[in-house]
Amino acid sequence: MQQAGERLAEVQALGAPEQSERPVVVVGNGPVGMRVAQELLERLPDTPVVIYGDEPHEPYDRVRLSSWLAGELTLESLVQPLNWPFGARIEEHMGYRVESIDKEAKYVTDNTGRVQSYYKLVLATGSTPFVPKLPGVDLEGVFTFRNLRDAHRLLARRFRSHHTVVLGGGLLGLEAARAMQRGNTPVTVIEHSDRLLNRQLDEAGSARLQAEVEALGIELVIGEGVAEVLGDVRISGVRLRSGRELRCDTLLLSTGIRPNIELARQAGLDIGQGIKVDDAMRTSAPDIYAAGECAEHRGKVYGLVGPGFEQAAVAAANIAGTEGHYRGSIAASRLKVVGTQVFSMGPMGAGEDPQYGTAHVYRDDAQGIYRKILVRQHRLVGIIGIGDWTETVRLQTMIDGAQRIWPWQILRFRHSGRIWPEGEGEGVSDWPAQAVVCQCTSTTRGAIGKAIDLGACSVSEVSKATSASTVCGSCKPLVEELLGGQAVPEPVAMHRTLVGAAVVSLLGALLVVFAPALPYADSVQHSWHWDILWRDGLFKQISGFTVLGLFAVGLLLSPRKRIKKLNALGKFDGWRLVHIVLGVLVILALVAHTGFRLGDGLNFLLLATFSATLLLGALSTGVIALEHRIDGSQVRRRLRRQSVLWHILLFWPVPVLLGWHVLKSYWY
Structure with a gap:
C-alpha cells in the first residue's frame, strides 16, 4: 500500500495531465498491438499514443518466422518498420516491459520504474509457448519457437544438430520441422493425437498431408507422446510413453500457447483462459481493453492473427467513441506447410460434427489435391483444401457473408473440385469493393484500389499503405493482379x-x-x-x-x-x-x-x-x-x-x- 501511494504521489507530482492530454497506452508491439495503434491514429490523429514492447526489436512478422528460419525470407523482409506519418504523436518504448498496472490511478510502471499515466489502456500482450512438465525438459538442447530470439537460437542450433525431434504436429510444429530439416538434418515429428493438424483437417486430409510430409524425408510418430527427456546436462534423447527411445541432440517444443495474463491478474482484472472481455473488447475495468491472443471473448481464445486484427479495430473504435461490437470470428488457417498449401476454415477437423452439415469431397491423388466443403441449410460453413486452390479467398468471403451455395455449384465441385467455372470471376479486379483480399488483415479490394490510386505502385508500397500481404503473404498474387500495369516488378533473389x-x-x-x-x-x-x-x-x-x-x-x-x-x-x-x-x-x-x-x-x-x-x-x-x-x-x-x-x-x-x-x- 505504501509503495502504491508513493507511485500515486509521483503521478500527481508530474502534474496529472488533463484527460484529453493523457495518452492511450498500448502494451505489446506485436501485430495486434501495432494494429491498435494504426487504427487509433486514423480515428484520433491528435491523441498521443504510447507503445510498450518488451522485445528490443522493431515490430516483425511473427507468422513468417519459420519461413525466415528456413531461409525463404531475409530478416529485412521479416521486419515491419514503424512508418508513422509526420506529426503523429506516437511514443515507442522498445525493450521495456510493463510490470504493473494501477487501474484506480490509471498508470502503468515499466521494468525501469518509469511511471506512465494513461487515458485508456490496451493490453495486447500475446502469448507464450506452453512447456509441458516433463522430466528433463530443462536440459540444454531443448527449445521453444515463438519469437525472434527463439528463431536466432534455432538458426544457430540447426547447423550443429545431428537429429532434431519436434514435439507437436500442428501448423507451427510442421513448419519448424521443415525449417530445421534444411541442411539434411534428420527430423522426427511426434504428435500425440491420431493425426496431423487434427484441429484443422479430417482423417483423409491429414493422411494426404502426412504423405507429403513423409515424402520430404521427415519421420512421423503419430499417436505417441513423450514421457521423459533423456540426458544429464544436455539432451541425449527422448523416451516415449510406449517405452521406445529416440536418440536426438535437439528437442523443439511446439505444444501450443498460453495467453499472457499475469499482468492482468496482478491488476485485479477478471481472467479465465485469457483476459475476459465483452463485445466492446473492454475488460472488467472500464478504461482497459484487451485484444489478440491474450483476450478471452465469450469463453474463447483465438490463437490466430486474423481475429486479433478484428478485435483491434473494435477496441480502437470504442476508444474513439464509435460504438463497435465484436461477435467472434470464424477461424481460418491458411499456411504453406512443408511446401504444401493447406487451408481450413470453419468447424472442420476435430470440431466437425456430422450433424452440423453435409460434407462434399473432391480429391485427385495424382495431383496431391484434397478438397472438402461443409454445407448447412444451403450455405457454406466449412472448407478444407490441400494443394493449390485459387478459390479459397472467394470461399472465405462466402462463409463470412453467409452467402448461399447453389446445387449446381455443389455438383461442379464434386466433379471438378471447383465452385465456379474456371476463369469466371477469378480476376480480383472484378470483385466488389467490400470483398476481402487479405484475410489476415481484413484488407478489402476497395482499400487496396484506393492505395493504388494514391500512388502505390508495388506490392511493398501497397503493404505499407494497407497492411495487405504483411502476414502470411498468400494474397501477394492478388495484390500484384490489382496493380496490373502499374506494378513495379521486384527483382529475383541474387x-x-x-x-x-x-x-x-x-x-x-x-x-x-x-x-x-x-x-x-x-x-x-x-x-x-x-x-x-x-x-x-x-x-x-x-x-x-x-x-x-x-x-x-x-x-x-x-x-x-x-x-x-x-x-x-x-x-x-x-x-x-x-x-x-x-x-x-x-x-x-x-x-x-x-x-x-x-x-x-x-x-x-x-x-x-x-x-x-x-x-x-x-x-x-x-x-x-x-x-x-x-x-x-x-x-x-x-x-x-x-x-x-x-x-x-x-x-x-x-x-x-x-x-x-x-x-x-x-x-x-
Whole structure:
C-alpha cells in the first residue's frame, strides 16, 4: 500500500495531465498491438499514443518466422518498420516491459520504474509457448519457437544438430520441422493425437498431408507422446510413453500457447483462459481493453492473427467513441506447410460434427489435391483444401457473408473440385469493393484500389499503405493482379550475382565459338608446354571427363522444381545460381579440352550445339535477372519463357552427340 501511494504521489507530482492530454497506452508491439495503434491514429490523429514492447526489436512478422528460419525470407523482409506519418504523436518504448498496472490511478510502471499515466489502456500482450512438465525438459538442447530470439537460437542450433525431434504436429510444429530439416538434418515429428493438424483437417486430409510430409524425408510418430527427456546436462534423447527411445541432440517444443495474463491478474482484472472481455473488447475495468491472443471473448481464445486484427479495430473504435461490437470470428488457417498449401476454415477437423452439415469431397491423388466443403441449410460453413486452390479467398468471403451455395455449384465441385467455372470471376479486379483480399488483415479490394490510386505502385508500397500481404503473404498474387500495369516488378533473389554470372558465361560461350585456336608450342625450349593439354591422352581424358561430370551435375539440377524430395536440399534460387556457375566451369573445361579448336564433322556439331546451349543459358539467365527492368509484364513473361525454352530445346542433342564422342574416342 505504501509503495502504491508513493507511485500515486509521483503521478500527481508530474502534474496529472488533463484527460484529453493523457495518452492511450498500448502494451505489446506485436501485430495486434501495432494494429491498435494504426487504427487509433486514423480515428484520433491528435491523441498521443504510447507503445510498450518488451522485445528490443522493431515490430516483425511473427507468422513468417519459420519461413525466415528456413531461409525463404531475409530478416529485412521479416521486419515491419514503424512508418508513422509526420506529426503523429506516437511514443515507442522498445525493450521495456510493463510490470504493473494501477487501474484506480490509471498508470502503468515499466521494468525501469518509469511511471506512465494513461487515458485508456490496451493490453495486447500475446502469448507464450506452453512447456509441458516433463522430466528433463530443462536440459540444454531443448527449445521453444515463438519469437525472434527463439528463431536466432534455432538458426544457430540447426547447423550443429545431428537429429532434431519436434514435439507437436500442428501448423507451427510442421513448419519448424521443415525449417530445421534444411541442411539434411534428420527430423522426427511426434504428435500425440491420431493425426496431423487434427484441429484443422479430417482423417483423409491429414493422411494426404502426412504423405507429403513423409515424402520430404521427415519421420512421423503419430499417436505417441513423450514421457521423459533423456540426458544429464544436455539432451541425449527422448523416451516415449510406449517405452521406445529416440536418440536426438535437439528437442523443439511446439505444444501450443498460453495467453499472457499475469499482468492482468496482478491488476485485479477478471481472467479465465485469457483476459475476459465483452463485445466492446473492454475488460472488467472500464478504461482497459484487451485484444489478440491474450483476450478471452465469450469463453474463447483465438490463437490466430486474423481475429486479433478484428478485435483491434473494435477496441480502437470504442476508444474513439464509435460504438463497435465484436461477435467472434470464424477461424481460418491458411499456411504453406512443408511446401504444401493447406487451408481450413470453419468447424472442420476435430470440431466437425456430422450433424452440423453435409460434407462434399473432391480429391485427385495424382495431383496431391484434397478438397472438402461443409454445407448447412444451403450455405457454406466449412472448407478444407490441400494443394493449390485459387478459390479459397472467394470461399472465405462466402462463409463470412453467409452467402448461399447453389446445387449446381455443389455438383461442379464434386466433379471438378471447383465452385465456379474456371476463369469466371477469378480476376480480383472484378470483385466488389467490400470483398476481402487479405484475410489476415481484413484488407478489402476497395482499400487496396484506393492505395493504388494514391500512388502505390508495388506490392511493398501497397503493404505499407494497407497492411495487405504483411502476414502470411498468400494474397501477394492478388495484390500484384490489382496493380496490373502499374506494378513495379521486384527483382529475383541474387539478381546482381546472376547478371555477373550471365555476362561471364556469355563471353565464355562466344570465345569458344569465335576465338582463334590456341597455338601449339613452337619450341622444345619452353619451360612449360601448354599444348600437352591437347597432345597428351591422359590430360585429354581428365579435361574431357571434367566436362562430362560438370555437365551431368548441371543436368541433375534441372528437375529441382519438379521433384519434391529435393526441396530439403535448398532453395531454388541457390540451385539456379549453382547451375549457372557450373555452366561457367564447363566453358573453362572446354577450353582446356579443345584449345578453341572446333573440330570437324560430328565433333564440330557437338561443340557448336554445346556452345549454343551455353549461350542461350546465359541469355535466359540475363533475362531472368533483369526482367524487373523490362517494360510490360507480358513482354517479360514471353522473353523469359522463350529464352528458357530454346535453352532446353538446344540441350537435347547434346547427350547423344556427347555419347557418340566418348564412344568414338575409346573405340578408335
